[in-house]
Amino acid sequence: MTRRTFWGGLLLGVGLGGFVDGIVLHQILQWHHMLSSTARWPVTTEHGLKVNTLADGLFHSAMWVVVFVGLALIRKSVPRRRVLYGLVLAGWGAFNVVEGIVDHELLGIHHVRSGADHRVYDWAFLGISILLIVAGCWLARGRAEPAPRA
Numbered sequence: 001m002t003r004r005t006f007w008g009g010l011l012l013g014v015g016l017g018g019f020v021d022g023i024v025l026h027q028i029l030q031w032h033h034m035l036s037s038t039a040r041w042p043v044t045t046e047h048g049l050k051v052n053t054l055a056d057g058l059f060h061s062a063m064w065v066v067v068f069v070g071l072a073l074i075r076k077s078v079p080r081r082r083v084l085y086g087l088v089l090a091g092w093g094a095f096n097v098v099e100g101i102v103d104h105e106l107l108g109i110h111h112v113r114s115g116a117d118h119r120v121y122d123w124a125f126l127g128i129s130i131l132l133i134v135a136g137c138w139l140a141r142g143r144a145e146p147a148p149r150a
Helices: 003-028 046-074 081-106 118-141
Strands: none
Touching: 003 046, 003 081, 003 118, 081 118
């Protein structure tokens, strides 16, 4: 596996993981927004909701760039499906771990689901994320599949 393939696959996972987080947790379930746990921009005010919606949009734009860069890195050396899927899963898990530790725990700018039991959701999110990394690494390093025919 080349460095371009490795980083391209991981970046695809980071970007796609960010999209899943933003679309499912921010928009569909509406459990949180980028800055929803900050006292300065609560989603209970019109201004706070506008700021959080802008932050969510900037986040999605950044994830689009990450996916684009990942695709650019692997465009000439498409890896085996198993490797690519493994790297995407590992990248998704890595995104979630970094986001969970930095945003949820260190900065406290939002939680997976706000409320008295927010720590349960935050830690479950981290646990699932670690499983994604483990599964992705297992897939990426697993038994090689035959090369596709040209």
